[in-house]
Amino acid sequence: MMKRRRIRRIPTWQDWLKSPRLCEESLRHFERQAQVKGLDERQARENVVGHMRKSFHNLSLTNQIFDNNQKGELRLSYAGESFYDWVVTIGYYAMYQACLAALAAVRKTSENHTATVCALVYYYVHKRKRLNEQYLLSLDAIKNLADQDVQKLIEKRLQREKTSYDTGVTTELGMAQTTLTDSREFVLRIREILEEGLGKDFLKEV
Secondary structure (H helix, E strand, O other), X not given: OOOOOOOOOOOOHHHHHHOHHHHHHHHHHHHHOOOEEXXXXXXXXXXXXXXXXXXXXXXXXXXXXXXXXXXXXXXOOOXXXXXXXXXXXXXXXXXXXXXXXXXXXXXXXXXXXXXXXHHHXXXXXXXXXXXXXXXXXXXXXXXXXXXXXXXXXXXXXXXHHOOOOOHHHHHHHHHHHHHHHHXXXXXXXXXXXXXXXXXXXXHOOO
16 A cells, blocks of 8 residues: 655744744755845845835835725726726735845845745844734735735625625725735835844935
């Protein structure tokens, strides 16, 4: 009888949060796989500013999309259509760029979301104790929303609730509002952390 091959479960950020040792082991694995790499000082400094600029660039865009959607100033093709799904997606990328800026501050760069979060937990929760669980929770939640087809989520909710009013736009609006708040708070917290470590003048052009 053949033995079943055990599938190795990838640790979550919650696992890394609970166990500094597991977090470090996972980070070393990502480094061996070249998913987390070191940066020289010059490149690291450039990356901090570059990623933070991109983060605020994305925050600005997602706020403009939300505001214009609310005002009815966007060109829409279908009845009941909105661009709130893009608010979620761009809001996530604002947060992710801030993560990359934080890693650049410790002279690291990352190739994917999982490796980035592992390194973020290692350097800014266990090593420096500057990032609270609430920020990791919002990053995870918005990443999950951005990865999903928002319209399918809404259709399932419509089928389940069977209400006579349009909950689709309401659901997307709620997701968008949560994303705007959480992504803004996340990015601003990362900026505070970087200014604590590098000085306010370092990001004066951001």
